[in-house]
Amino acid sequence: MxxxxxxxxxxxxxxxxxxxxxxxxxxxxxxxxxxxxxxxxxxxxxxxxxxxxxxxxxxxxxxxxxxxxxxxxxxxxxxxxxxxxxxxxxxxxxxxxxxxxxxxxxxxxxxxxxxxxxxxxxxxxxxxxxxxxxxxxxxxxxxxxxxxxxxxxxxxxxxxxxxxxxxxxxxxxxxxxxxxxxxxxxxxxxxxxxxxxxxxxxxxxxxxxxxxxxxxxxxxxxxxxxxxxxxxxxxxxxxxxxxxxxxxxxxxxxxRGAHVYAEVAGFANRSNAYHMTGLKPDGREMAEAITHALRLARQDPTDIDYINAHGSGTKQNDRHETAAFKRSLGRHAYEVPVSSIKSMIGHSLGAIGSIEVAACALAIEHQVVPPTANLHEADPECDLDYVPLTAREHAIDTVLSVGSGFGGFQTAVVMRRDRT
Structure with missing residues (x-):
């Protein structure tokens, strides 16, 4: 390496x-x-x-x-x-x-x-x-x-x-x-x-x-x-x-004395080789991307302090990635705050992953988890801590951001506070 x-x-x-x-x-x-x-x-x-x-x-x-x-x-x-x-x-x-x-x-x-x-x-x-x-x-x-x-x-x-x-x-x-x-x-x-x-x-x-x-x-x-x-x-x-x-x-x-927002510590992508627009409910491919990204970052699942979800607002996606978090993080998935900023700024297709990376870097910088707006009645199948409605101050050292795309693409990125 x-x-x-x-x-x-x-x-x-x-x-x-x-x-x-x-x-x-x-x-x-x-x-x-x-x-x-x-x-x-x-x-x-x-x-x-x-x-x-x-x-x-x-x-x-x-x-x-x-x-x-x-x-x-x-x-x-x-x-x-x-x-x-x-x-x-x-x-x-x-x-x-x-x-x-x-x-x-x-x-x-x-x-x-x-x-x-x-x-x-x-x-x-x-x-x-x-x-x-x-x-x-x-x-x-x-x-x-x-x-x-x-x-x-x-x-x-x-x-x-x-x-x-x-x-x-x-x-x-x-x-x-x-x-x-x-x-x-x-x-x-x-x-x-x-x-x-x-x-x-x-x-x-x-x-x-x-x-x-x-x-x-x-x-x-x-x-x-x-x-x-x-x-x-x-x-x-x-x-x-x-x-x-x-x-x-x-x-x-x-x-050169530059200000560092965050380190890009690990990343991985997978394809489900399954369907152009459909997702398997078990979230296996996204979970594998998360696990590999964590391995490259040399981080344990319990190190994740915040998850920036893909959170598109379609039923199959939200359930798919909820399953992926549980599969890759185990019990810690129930303890880590998760949110989707697409609730506020929509889904800008290819751009949204970078816009979400910016949110992750700023969350580390300011120690604040942005909320999931409009979340008033949680889907029973989506039973994690999705930080509804209001931003939350939270100690954040390591962040996971994930994306899911038509064609079966699944990407995970691990970012963390710079370790000086």
Whole structure:
């Protein structure tokens, strides 16, 4: 095993209800929900007409007219987050040789909004089968290649090392942090800009989830529609956003006096090889990922002080991961606080794993467990301590964050307080 260790020294967040890390944490600890009726498009004909949108003004966030024209909304989120993370880290240009800086960005649906908007224009509202490319924006090709989002972040960071786009569905945000950590552990990079971004609140994405009835139809009460682990839950609420981190080799970070939020201590992923959208009720694959992540971190199950759950609010997911916690942690699963921040900021697909990593790092930083909003009547099959409604002060040294994605993906990440 490598004797190198990976720490988070910078963080940037764009999330529903708050742009920037401080606004995001304030929303979580207040237990406020950012779910509302969709405003980004006319959703009147859809089964689910609610989402967690970001109040995002790219110009106000420092993007130039050229950048706004060139980049899809998801890419804009990623760049704004990367700039915040780099500023937060205190790294200056020239501190790290550019070839020793890498980038790993996750996304589930890429530049969905830009592609859909351009298709509507090129096809004359869908009336023409053969489209005229003369009507396309100059950078349409970039929208079709999701890796351009990682390139945009690389340009911001001046990164000339390994650059990649991780697209593993709803675990992409966790997997991108894992991939970035691996670059440092293997010695291929000394600094990695890692995170994820998605802006999926568009007609095509909403229609896909409508078709399988995965999203909540509680349109009359959007603020209380996302209800993970609650007996009355009826699906997840679509969201959007991004989170990006500066990952560094621990000793180098200490030498330059960097502030360390947390160590990325262990991680693992598994596939259930079972069903595109279905989950086995025993949670075995997620439990195996958790067990392996703990082994790599050299931690016992009883060391976990907080679990940031996937907690999407679908019945099969909430029961599946409850079973996985019991299977991997044993009796300790009943003693450790668990919560789902998707109750407040929705499910931003590939981005959510990184946004949840940010919540975990801030939970360690502030010794506070964010709550599960809207949890009033627990599902009897979900019988753990899900921290309902109100944030809780709690001693936190080690955190487990998990993700589950269509295709059978299961990812677990163990983070802990830096051990100086």
């Amino acid at each position: 490598s004797d190198r260790q990976v720490v988070i020294t910078g963080m940037g967040v764009v999330a529903p209800g708050g742009i920037g890390t401080k606004a995001y944490w304030d929303l979580l600890t207040a237990g406020r929900t950012a779910t509302r009726t969709i405003t980004l498009f006319d959703a009147s004909g859809f089964r689910s007409r609610i989402a967690a949108e970001c109040d995002f003004d790219p110009a106000a966030e420092g993007l130039s007219p050229q950048e706004i024209r060139r980049m899809d909304r998801a890419a804009q989120f990623g760049v704004v987050c990367a700039r915040e993370a780099l500023a937060d880290s205190g790294l200056e240009e020239g501190d790290i040789p550019p070839e020793r800086i890498g980038v790993t960005i996750g996304s589930a649906v890429g530049c969905t909004m830009g592609l859909e908007e351009e298709y509507v224009v090129l096809s004359d509202g869908g009336r023409r089968w053969l489209v005229d490319p003369a009507y396309a924006v100059p950078h349409l090709y970039g929208h079709m290649v999701p890796s351009t989002m990682a390139c945009e972040v690389a340009w911001v960071a001046g990164a000339e090392g390994p650059v990649s786009l991780i697209s593993t569905g709803c675990t992409a945000g966790l997997d991108a942090v894992c991939a970035g950590s691996n670059l440092i552990l293997s010695g291929r990079s000394d600094v990695v800009i890692a995170g994820a971004t998605d802006a999926p609140i568009s007609p095509i994405t909403s229609a896909c989830f409508d078709a399988i009835k995965a999203t909540s139809s509680n349109n009359d009460d959007p603020a209380h529609a996302s209800r993970p682990f609650d007996a009355r839950r009826d699906g997840f609420v679509l969201g959007e956003g991004a989170a990006v981190f500066v990952l560094e080799e621990r000793e180098a970070a200490h030498r």
